[in-house]
Structures are given as C-alpha cells and as structure tokens.
Amino acid sequence: xxxxxxxxxxxxxxxxxxxPLTEExxxxxxxxxTPQTGILSSAYDKFPEPLDNGRRGGFDVHIYYFQTNPQQxxxxxxxxxxxxxxxxxxxxxxxxxxxVGPHPVAMFEVNLLTPAQFGAFVxxxxxxxxxxxxxVHPNTIEEGVPEGEKELRNHTERAxxxxxxxxxxxxxxxxxx
Numbered sequence: 001x002x003x004x005x006x007x008x009x010x011x012x013x014x015x016x017x018x019x020p021l022t023e024e025x026x027x028x029x030x031x032x033x034t035p036q037t038g039i040l041s042s043a044y045d046k047f048p049e050p051l052d053n054g055r056r057g058g059f060d061v062h063i064y065y066f067q068t069n070p071q072q073x074x075x076x077x078x079x080x081x082x083x084x085x086x087x088x089x090x091x092x093x094x095x096x097x098x099x100v101g102p103h104p105v106a107m108f109e110v111n112l113l114t115p116a117q118f119g120a121f122v123x124x125x126x127x128x129x130x131x132x133x134x135x136v137h138p139n140t141i142e143e144g145v146p147e148g149e150k151e152l153r154n155h156t157e158r159a160x161x162x163x164x165x166x167x168x169x170x171x172x173x174x175x176x177x
Contacts, residue, residue: 044115050140057091057113061125062135064166067097067106075130080108082128090117102155102168126162133163148173 004010024033042048047058065076080095091111098106112118125134137159142150152173 047115050142052139052141054141056139057111058115058139059112059118060135060137060139061110061112061121062103062107062137063110063125063129064103064105064107064133064135072131073097073106076106076108076132079128079130079132083110086124087117087121090121099169102170102172103166104169105166129162131163133161133166135166135168136160136162148175 021035022033025031026033047053051058063076063079065072067073077095080092083090084092087110091113093109093111095108096103096106100107110121112121122136135155137154140150140154140158152170155168155173156170
C-alpha cells in the first residue's frame with residue numbers, strides 16, 4: 001500500500017485496525033456485502049468538517065445560463081421561480097442578468113444549509129436543470145487556510161458539476177491568496 005497523498009487526510013482515519021471486509025456479493029450479484037452496524041453516519045444529520053454547518057451553509061448551488069440566449073434566459077427565470085415556490089425554506093438569491101464574481105455568465109444561487117436540504121435539492125435540480133449548467137460547491141471553515149486558497153479549492157477541486165462545466169474566473173481567488 002502506498003503512502004498518503006500530501007495535503008489530504010486519510011479517508012480511513014478513525015477506521016484503522018478493523019477486520020478486513022469481504023468480497024462477498026449481495027443477491028444482485030454485483031454489489032458487495034457490507035456488515036451493518038445499526039448506526040447511521042453522522043453525515044445524515046450534520047455536514048462533515050470542514051463544511052460550514054453555520055449561517056453560510058454547507059453548499060452553494062450556482063445555476064448558469066447564457067444571458068444572450070433568450071431561451072436559456074426564459075428557462076432560467078422559470079426555474080428560479082419554481083425553486084422559490086417549491087423550496088421556500090432554502091436561501092435563494094437574486095437572478096443575475098450578467099456575470100458576477102468568478103462566474104463568467106449570468107446565474108442565480110441557492111444555499112443548502114443541511115444534509116437534508118442537499119439530499120432533496122441536488123436530485124431535484126439534476127432533473128429540472130434542463131439545458132442549464134449547475135455548479136455545486138462546498139463552503140468550508142479551515143483554520144489557518146487563506147480565504148482565497150480555500151475558495152479556489154472549493155470552487156475547483158471540491159466542485160460538483162451538472163451539465164457542461166463553465167470555466168470560472170478563478171483569478172479572483174488568486175488575488176486574495
């Protein structure tokens with residue numbers, strides 16, 4: 001077994017010294033049997049560190065549209081309204097009609113404050129995003145990590161994309177490193 005990757009904690013931290021897992025298959029013939037402990041991961045109730053479980057919330061969702069494309073603009077407006085009506089408990093921001101910050105095209109943003117909100121909204125937006133691209137990125141609290149470095153990593157290495165990836169202007173993060 002090779003050593004850890006510099007800058008990343010071991011994914012097995014806290015699970016050292018346990019008996020090996022088997023390669024036995026479940027009835028479907030493909031998935032592996034995993035011993036049940038009767039205890040659910042705490043990640044069902046609280047985002048794992050270093051994700052923000054506070055006011056900012058664990059994840060931002062940016063829904064992009066090309067502001068010069070009338071069909072995408074109309075679809076994005078309708079989607080924005082639908083999200084506000086179906087998910088009023090989420091923090092939903094204004095509908096930008098131009099690029100803002102590191103986002104090179106128009107967009108609007110939704111914040112996910114709990115794992116339950118993430119679990120409900122991410123599958124929903126995967127279906128309803130239509131022709132639009134979506135960036136889901138974490139918000140982390142990392143002591144001793146400069147803000148620009150943290151935001152760069154959250155918007156790139158830790159990012160989740162749906163649809164076509166929109167190249168971000170990450171220079172704004174590098175300016176605050």
